[in-house]
Amino acid sequence: MNGNAAQVRIFPNIESLSRAAADLFVTRARASVADVGRFVVALSGGSSPKPLYTLLGSPAYREVIPWQRTYFFWADERCVPPEHPDSNYRLASDAFLSGVAVPAANIHRIKGEEGPDSAARLYEDDLRNFFRRPGLPVFDLIILGAGEDGHTASLFPGSSSLRETARLALPVHLGRPKLDRVTLSLPVLNHASHVLFLASGQAKAGVVAGIIDDANRQGYPAGFVRPVNGEIAWFVDRDAGNSLRGVFTAQA
């Protein structure tokens, strides 16, 4: 089996889960800046990370994050303009990025408005220019969610994208209502030094248990995220964790 075993933490609610995620963000940011002078993170969309993003913009966290040395990318994006309500960039921008001291040049959004093929190519170029290293980029932290169908980022069950080995960013043609998208490829997710999954709510209980408890991960794309050299954690609330069979540390 590739990759490290996931750390699983179960929280009473989304608030405590989000506080722990914000603390982890700060810890990783400080450690990366101390080690290599910068912190490179990829964000996701969806409802699960929103309270985390709001916390990152709140005074307690805003003051302690090394924004000047933090670089933002996205795990995926919908092919909409950045001001669109479905934009993952907008979600993060409204929740915290627009109110903190991060330089505009540190924000590497996916240009979804260009359409999936162009936007994926532009994003691939941006990633290669930024990381400037042979092989795969190593994100310091990638924040992910999982859909009820087991998708993560915009890697959906049964998709040929799951077999990608070379490209960093992929177009995803879904049309309406799901919308065309761009996603980081699985090899990029699996080369991160830290991956944090967030899952909350009863509707996620099946997929969370399927991934954590089932050795075959039931074919869920989120279950294929197993960082080769990195660490992976699942932060779930009590509802999302209530079908887990294993014994995991419950957090106050």
Ligand code: 6PG
């Ligand atoms: C997005 C995503 C997606 C998300 C899951 C879970 O843009 O929607 O990046 O992969 O993480 O769909 O979404 P929820 O957090 O809303 O359950």
